[in-house]
Amino acid sequence: PLTITAISGQELAKRDIRNVSDLVRSVPSVSFCCQRGEVQFPFVRGIPGVKGYFAEVPAALDGNAYYFDPASVQVLKGPQGTLFGTATNGGAILNEPRRPEKDFGGYVSGTLGDYARTGVEAVINAPLSDQLQVRGGVSYNKSRGFIRDGSNGRRYGNENYVTARLGVNFDSGQGLTNYFVVNYFDSKGDRPSFTPFRANPAFAGIF
Numbered sequence: 001p002l003t004i005t006a007i008s009g010q011e012l013a014k015r016d017i018r019n020v021s022d023l024v025r026s027v028p029s030v031s032f033c034c035q036r037g038e039v040q041f042p043f044v045r046g047i048p049g050v051k052g053y054f055a056e057v058p059a060a061l062d063g064n065a066y067y068f069d070p071a072s073v074q075v076l077k078g079p080q081g082t083l084f085g086t087a088t089n090g091g092a093i094l095n096e097p098r099r100p101e102k103d104f105g106g107y108v109s110g111t112l113g114d115y116a117r118t119g120v121e122a123v124i125n126a127p128l129s130d131q132l133q134v135r136g137g138v139s140y141n142k143s144r145g146f147i148r149d150g151s152n153g154r155r156y157g158n159e160n161y162v163t164a165r166l167g168v169n170f171d172s173g174q175g176l177t178n179y180f181v182v183n184y185f186d187s188k189g190d191r192p193s194f195t196p197f198r199a200n201p202a203f204a205g206i207f
Contacts, residue, residue, distance in 0.1 A: 049089035065185035066095040100133035117143035161187035
């Protein structure tokens with residue numbers, strides 16, 4: 001049976017969902033391994049084989065690249081081989097960016113939080129004509145990791161990334177439409193796959 005969970009862009013921002021790992025808090029029966037931001041093994045209803053899509057194109061699920069100016073995120077549970085190929089036995093996750101619109105507009109927003117979290121996001125939508133619309137923006141986020149290594153004082157899980165996107169929509173008005181999108185993502189954060197949190201003093205000095 002097919003079950004779809006759809007979350008709008010406004011709801012994603014309200015729940016502070018910034019990558020696919022955060023969907024675990026809002027979508028039942030979805031799980032990922034092995035830690036936040038590193039999606040090596042996605043599962044839906046305990047079944048592997050979950051494929052990600054961005055703007056209807058197959059894409060990796062890892063990272064924060066697609067959760068900037070989103071239109072919606074849709075989680076399709078159950079086998080999706082009919083519409084999305086044989087690699088979607090568990091389901092599919094569709095990341096839809098907000099496409100250019102025919103009205104001029106935009107927004108600028110900022111974020112402040114614990115662990116020195118700062119973020120700035122700016123988007124502008126410009127209709128160049130009745131047939132051509134452009135939407136572009138950039139998002140920058142940085143925060144200090146909340147995992148601290150007691151042996152050397154180093155913090156893990158730091159976030160420092162920037163996302164930029166340019167979308168162009170062309171509508172001829174005669175049944176021909178084309179949507180072109182470029183998405184850029186660069187991260188300088190660190191996300192260790194394993195961080196020890198407890199040490200046995202009996203082994204101290206052995207290594």
